[in-house]
Amino acid sequence: MKAAEEGRMTTHVRKSQSVSYTGKKNIKQKNEKRFYNATPMHNQSDQTYIDQTAGFVKNQLANAEAGHDWWHILRVWNNAKLLLTKEPADRLICELAALLHDIADSKFHDGDETIAPRITGEFLSGIGVDSNRVRHVQDIVQHMSYKSSLDGATFHSPELAIVQDADRLDAIGAIGIARAFHYGGFKNRELYNPTIAPVIHRDKASYKNSTAPTLNHFYEKLLLLKDQMNTETARTLAASRHAFMEQYLEQFYHEWGSVGQTD
Numbered sequence: 001m002k003a004a005e006e007g008r009m010t011t012h013v014r015k016s017q018s019v020s021y022t023g024k025k026n027i028k029q030k031n032e033k034r035f036y037n038a039t040p041m042h043n044q045s046d047q048t049y050i051d052q053t054a055g056f057v058k059n060q061l062a063n064a065e066a067g068h069d070w071w072h073i074l075r076v077w078n079n080a081k082l083l084l085t086k087e088p089a090d091r092l093i094c095e096l097a098a099l100l101h102d103i104a105d106s107k108f109h110d111g112d113e114t115i116a117p118r119i120t121g122e123f124l125s126g127i128g129v130d131s132n133r134v135r136h137v138q139d140i141v142q143h144m145s146y147k148s149s150l151d152g153a154t155f156h157s158p159e160l161a162i163v164q165d166a167d168r169l170d171a172i173g174a175i176g177i178a179r180a181f182h183y184g185g186f187k188n189r190e191l192y193n194p195t196i197a198p199v200i201h202r203d204k205a206s207y208k209n210s211t212a213p214t215l216n217h218f219y220e221k222l223l224l225l226k227d228q229m230n231t232e233t234a235r236t237l238a239a240s241r242h243a244f245m246e247q248y249l250e251q252f253y254h255e256w257g258s259v260g261q262t263d
């Protein structure tokens with residue numbers, strides 16, 4: 001998904017969801033235009049649930065760090081709506097889960113993975129969403145993280161597939177690069193260290209405990225995501241973002257030159 005399309009999507013969101021956003025609008029990118037052909041429609045009560053949830057999440061994430069803040073939620077929500085134009089699923093579940101998926105990320109809550117599903121359940125039940133959908137959104141919130149997928153997650157649904165892809169698209173490409181270095185700064189990590197090789201994390205504990213330089217994260221996660229997309233539509237959208245990261249890495253090594261090479 002390129003800037004022009006994202007601009008169009010966000011413009012659409014501004015109209016239908018009253019969310020302010022200043023996306024870029026004018027760059028011509030023809031290839032992915034075919035994805036932008038449907039306006040999400042909801043019945044009135046579904047729209048009310050979504051509006052209430054968006055307001056709640058925006059408020060809750062007011063002080064979140066930039067990689068997991070309201071802008072991230074908006075981008076993931078837009079990605080989910082985009083995927084929904086091509087992939088069949090329950091629209092309300094997808095949109096609610098996209099909005100709530102980072103409501104209490106365990107890595108910012110001492111590793112506690114029960115908080116997010118609990119807040120999700122309490123909030124959605126409180127505004128009157130039916131109990132089956134509440135349970136489904138809780139399951140998505142609990143299972144969609146990359147860490148869960150390393151742990152052999154057992155829950156699957158078309159709605160999880162869509163929201164997970166929407167989140168993964170935001171982890172790659174230009175925005176993915178910005179988020180990775182932002183997170184690395186937040187954790188006081190080195191940008192790059194040619195003496196520390198990337199490792200492929202085979203389980204959740206190893207992934208969570210890594211303190212490697214940020215560039216390693218590209219090899220440990222970001223470059224793997226294009227092949228881990230659940231839906232065909234997301235796989236297509238991931239391709240150009242992936243290519244951009246490869247180009248970025250090439251330039252990075254070019255500029256780094258021989259700095260720090262010890263032999």
Ligand code: ADP
Pocket residue numbers: 067105107144145146147148170171176179180181183184210213214217
């Ligand atoms: P999830 O929340 O899906 O389990 P993570 O918490 O691993 O995924 O990562 C979410 C985002 O946070 C990543 O896409 C990346 O932008 C950033 N991030 C997480 N771990 C690292 C890391 N070790 N280095 C750089 N960025 C990271």
Ligand code: NI
Pocket residue numbers: 068072076101102167
């Ligand atoms: Ni997220």
